[in-house]
Amino acid sequence: MPFIDSTGAPVDGVHLLYRPAAVRLFQLERGFAWIDPRDGSRTDIPAHDPTRPPTDPHNSTDLASVPAFLWGLVASYGHQTLPAILHDALSDRADEAAPADRFALRRAADDAFRVALRESGVTTLRATTMWAVVSMQRYLRFRTALGVVLVAQVVLGGLAVIAAVVLGLLGHPLLLLLALAPAVLALAWGRDAPVVIASSYLGALYSPLIVTAAIASAIEYLIALVVFVITGLRGALPRPGPTLRKE
16 A cells, blocks of 8 residues: 555545635645655655645645536546545645746656556556646646647547547548557657657547536536526526535
8 A cells, every 4th residue: 555644554544624615625634645666755745734724725635636527427536535635745846846847846746646546446547547637737837838739739639539430430441540640649749748649549538428528517507597597596606517516
C-alpha cells in the first residue's frame, strides 16, 4: 500500500471536513504520506491549516476534478481519492514554486498521480484517462499557447479516429489506416507525445458517452428552468449540473 498514516500503517480511511461555504472543497483533517514505489521516496501530505480560510484552494481539495455534467459517469471519489488529494497537494507546490520550475514540478505531480492511481486499484484504462486529462491541464495552465495547440490537436485527432472507423466500415478497410495519423503527428511533442496519443484515442473512445451526458444535462437544465417559471419563480434558480451542488 503506497499510502501510510503517521504511524506508518496503511491508510484505511480519509478524514475530510466539508464546509457549505467552500463549494466543492474539502479539508483534510488527518495528514498522510505517499511512498513512491518507483524509488521509495516519501511525500508527506499535511492536514489542512485551520488558520487559513476553508475557501482557500491551496488549503483544500476538490477530490477528483470531474466536469459537473460527467458526475453521473465518473465519480469524484473512490479508489482515486487518495491519489487525487496527493495530486492536489503536489500541484499546489508547483503553483507556489519559482516560475521556471512550475511546469516540471507539475509534470512530476501528474506522473505521480498516474502511478498512485494504479497502485490504489484504479484500472490502467481509467488511470491513463485521468493522467491524460491532468497533463493537458498542465499545458493550459503553464504554457497556455502550446496548451491550446495541444487540445486542438487532440480534438482533431479524436475526430480523425472516429472518421477512420466510420469510413473503414462503410468504405474500404484500408481507410482504417487513417486512425494511425494522430499517433504519428503526436511524435512532434517529444516527451509528451504519450499525452497526445492517449488523449486522442481515449477522446474518440469516450466521445459518445461525453456527448450523451452533455446533452442529457442540458435537457435536464432546460426542463428545470421551465418548471421554475411555471411554478412562479419559486425556490432556487436552477443551475446546470448535479442536484447536490450549491453555488
